[in-house]
Amino acid sequence: MxxxxxxxxxxxxxxxxxxxxxxxxxxxxxxxxxxxxxxxxxxxxxxxxxxxxxxxxxxxxxxxxxxxxxxxxxxxxxxxxxxxxxxxxxxxxxxxxxxxxxxxxxxxxxxxxxxxxxxxxxVPAYRNGDSNGDGNGIDAERWMEGLSRNRDIADVFKVLPVKSLSCKQIERRTCISLEAFIHDYFLRESPVILSGCIDHWPARTKWKDIKYLERIAGDRTVPAEVGKNYVCNEWRQDLITFSQFLERMWSPDCSANLTYLAQHPLFDQIKELREDIVVPDYCSAGGGELQALNAWFGPDGTVTPLHHDPHHNLFAQVLGRKYIRLYSASISEDLYPHMETMLSNTSQIDLDNIDVKEFPRMEGLEFMDCILEEGDLLYIPPKWWHYVKSLSISFSVSFWWRTPILPSEGS
Known part of the structure; x- marks a missing residue:
């Protein structure tokens, strides 16, 4: 009725x-x-x-x-x-x-x-009295030591590709206006480091607390990459809890079996962590529409090989430091992209072990690079090639956005 x-x-x-x-x-x-x-x-x-x-x-x-x-x-x-x-x-x-x-x-x-x-x-991810994960957890003091590790410049050069920091450095600006970003970098498709723009994020302090991360995410399952990088034959993905992932960063064979939470939409999965970050206003440049919000979290030594992405990318370095090298989209053919469709956005060149005889056009190519410090944002224009290597425990967030395609551009 x-x-x-x-x-x-x-x-x-x-x-x-x-x-x-x-x-x-x-x-x-x-x-x-x-x-x-x-x-x-x-x-x-x-x-x-x-x-x-x-x-x-x-x-x-x-x-x-x-x-x-x-x-x-x-x-x-x-x-x-x-x-x-x-x-x-x-x-x-x-x-x-x-x-x-x-x-x-x-x-x-x-x-x-x-x-x-x-x-x-x-289903609460954590209750008082529970032990997260399957191990003994990470000692908070040890965690802070890993975060604060700061190699001297001589040690840094030992782990970087040849000629690193010897070419053009990426320009650095301090928290410029959206208008200045659009005029000086976005429209010119020019990379830039923006400092002091994410200091207000809760993540800048909360993520330094290992107990907070374990409490919020410890029992959650995540896909972790294991191996040197995704183009290596030994590379694989393991589905493990976040606590297990944290513990693997400290395992004796960590350097031989690097475990990396890479390009994962962690913030769509774990809403509490999403509340710790803020989408920068710069991502609205060009009438932008956010396409992906991904996490990159791992120990010292993780590598993302030379590749490019189709979107505008604002890369936020929340914890730790990373070395990043960029090559212009205009020299793509000289970077020897893989022929396979699935890897066509990835270079065949291993920057950590460059074979000039096999890839002769690579020699002498100009690039831009930097050491991205904790709290920095890096703008990477679409199709710009980039190589990334962590120099400490590192937690980064990438914001991908795209702009409307004008009729003349789509023809």
Missing amino acids: DTGEPEPAGAVVAAAGGEKRAALLRQITEEGGFAFVASAEKAAAGDLRAAEAAREMAWEQLHSGPWRGVEPAWRDAYALACLHVASIRAGDDRRAALRALDMGLIMGGDLLRGELQAAVAR
Whole structure:
């Protein structure tokens, strides 16, 4: 009977969520996923074995071919299965529930992202008396020593590519206006270091506290890169808790198996950390629209090989120091991009071990470089090639944005 009273907001949201799930299951049925749908329906009634089976079936679909070729519906199906697993496990295994939800956020589609985030909020990442991670944690004093490590210039040169800091240095300005940034650098597609612009971020102090990071993120699952860099044959990704990641930075074989949280949308996954940073006004240059907000966190010695990105990039050095070398987009062919499509934005040249005989055009190329200090912002224009090496424990944030394409530019 219609009483004329509006439905409670919670009921409306629940109904919308139910409609999304029903539509998804119909789509999966059309894709031939009858077994998944049958398991998902049992999982919705609280059957853990069926929930795990549904998640495994969706996982197999995610790995049935190239990632870009995966049907979006199966990514959403994987997220749905993760929600079911977490809902059932939340009562008896908090960490298993959190891991399921994180896997849904990392590997799942966008359809149920709001439900995943809401479910995370209902499962506290930390409780008093819990021990985060599976190890003994990081000693706070040792952590601060690692952050404050400051090599003298002679030691710095020993770990940098040849000719480092011998060419043109990237210009440095102190917290200039948006108008000056647009006129002097953005429109000219010229790199610049901006100092004193992120001192007000809570992250500048909070992230120096290892106990804060463990409390906020310790039990959360993240994808960590292991190996020299992503073009090496030995490179791999491990899905580990944030606490395990922190502990790996101090393991005896850390230098041989560098573990790096690289280009990961950590702030979409862990909202508490997102609240510690602020999108700089410079990212609105050109009517910009933020495309990605990524974290780069790792020990001394991590390397991102020479590559370029399609977007404007404002790179914030929150903790630690990094060496960064830039080459203009105008000399791309002289930097020998990989021929494979997946690596076409990455140079074949290893700047830490340059083979001039194999790559003769590389010799004598002009570049710009710098040591990016804690608290600095670096603007990297689109398609500019950059190589990055950490000189201490380092936590960085990259803001990618793009500008509207004018009709004349798109033709």
